[in-house]
Amino acid sequence: MLPPLLFNLWRVHDFFTEVLTKHGGTGEFKGPWFTDMNYLVTCDSLKVQHMLCKNFDNYVKGHDFRDIFEQFGDGFVTADSETWKYIRNLLHSLIKQRRFEVFVHQTVQKKVYTSLLPILDHAQQQGRVVDLQDILNRFTFDNICSTIVGHDPKFDVGLPTNVAIEKAFNESKEWIFYRHEVPGSVWKLQKWLQIGQEKKWLQIGQEKKMTEACKSFDDFIYSCIASKREELSKCSSVSILREGMEEAPFDLLTALITEERGRVHDDKFLRDAAFNLFAAGRETITSVLTWFFWLIAKHPIVEAKIIEEIRDNLKTDEKKNNHGFLEDHRNHNLDQEQDLKKSVSGVVLGMEEVKKLVYLHGALCEVMRLFPPVPIERKQAVKADTLPSGHRVNGNTMIIFSPYAMGTNEEIWVKDCLEFKPERWISDRGEIVYAPAYKFIAFNAGPRICLGKDLAFVQMKMVAAAILRKYCFRVVEGHVATPTHSIVVLMKTV
Secondary structure: OHHHHHHOHHHHHHHHHHHHHHOOOEEEEEOOOOOOOEEEEEOOHHHHHHHHHHOHHHEEOHHHHHHHOHHHOOOOOOOOHHHHHHHHHHHHHHHOOHHHHHHHHHHHHHHHHHHHHHHHHHHHHHOOOOOHHHHHHHHHHHHHHHHHHOOOOOHHHOOHHHHHHHHHHHHHHHHHHHHHHOOHHHHHHHHHOEEOOOOEEOOOHHHHHHHHHHHHHHHHHHHHHHHHHHHHHOOOOHHHHHHHOOOOOOOHHHHHHHOOOOOOOOHHHHHHHHHHHHHHHOHHHHHHHHHHHHHHHHOHHHHHHHHHHHHHHOOOOOOEOOOOOEHHHHHOOOOHHHHHHHHHHHHOOOHHHHOOOHHHHHHHHHHHHHOOOOOOEEEEEOOOEEOOOOOEEOOOOEEEEOHHHHOOOHHHHOOOOOOOOHHHHEOOOOOEOOOOOOOOHHHOOHHHOOOOHHHHHHHHHHHHHHHHOOOOOOOOOOOOOOEOOOOOOOEOOO
16 A cells, blocks of 8 residues: 555545545555554544543553654653653643633733734735735744743744744654654664764754754753743742742743652753643644635635624724724823733733634634644554454554544534534534534544643634734635645645
8 A cells, every 4th residue: 555655645634535435434554564564544433432532541652653753752742651641730730720821811812913913914015915824833833932931932023043943843843744654764764874984873864854953943942941940040939939920921831840749840851841832732723723714715604704703792992993903002102011901902802702702613613623733643552452343453553543534524524524614513502512522533532632722722713813803815816725744734835
């Protein structure tokens, strides 16, 4: 099966969907003997439920997964057993705190107002075409930086160093998918090839690029850790710091440094945690928002319903000028911080306000069904098991399941599964319909379900509503939208 896969790499997610549909949702992938690429591949929701929920302990990430996702270190994405449980419980206690939710909400709201909308204003005034995905990517990078390490790179300033950091993070993710595409012996040879009198490892091809990208991003992360430790060292004690932080910004790096629970959080631990949080909360949101705006541009009736819902649920501020900014903010020298808060709240909807937007919520769910941010997942069986279908799984068997194929599986989503239909997520009473996580797999399922799911919805709805209140997007004529072959489903750009 390897030759057909290589021939269809440019459309790999659709190729897997077609093959799985043809074989009843499950099949075996066998490469040549020397590749060690033998997998069970599925889009069967019952098998996914069995692995992620019912028999969770028997299906782990495994050593091969950690090799491929090397730059994730020992973070929650790659960790298993007790290490994973410790990180999971720690992050759960931090992310679910009310003050963290408020901090994220205020950070997103302020960034939309001060950076995203002005950039789109400028583009509109110039009448130029924009790469919305690129703008959203840099916007979400700033948000995640502020949330995780308490540092705002200010992408709107366009500093070369900031652009380089963001590019390095993007590239490091692309090379991971490359490791999925080729035999492990190939990329490991590229990584470990040693030549030269200086006794340095010479890395070639994609591996060299990944190493360079990871080094750039690591330099950035470690500098943030050093700065944060220095900042915190100025406090006389952790207890005083905690007392003083009750109303202070609550970035996760500060919390991780000060919340050691019987385990030392050294720089390596903090670096791994930060990288995993960046990966989980950055490009995934970019992916959903990019496909969202593309789909509503193709479905103007859906767009009109979302805008109508925003208008019906929210009061219009009569004091706004035609750009959506409060006149006082433009014309008077008021206290900057208070003025900013008033202006932001008048333009960018808040956390409680966007929770009322049921149709928008349904549209975002529908986007993630058709274009799940993470298109493939892999698990490794610890010991022999029998799947619900009767398939026998031996110990160490590698299993790949495809959320991308699951999203257009008729057995899960019936015959209209190829349609973009937000109404499928809304009940007759006008309430959100919640599908089982093992069917709607965008946020994972079982014990590993995404901790930031609710926050992600709030952020995406805040951004989408703020943009739709001011702009109407149209796809450039002739542009064909196709998914990237990456570990995150972005849109290919020419």
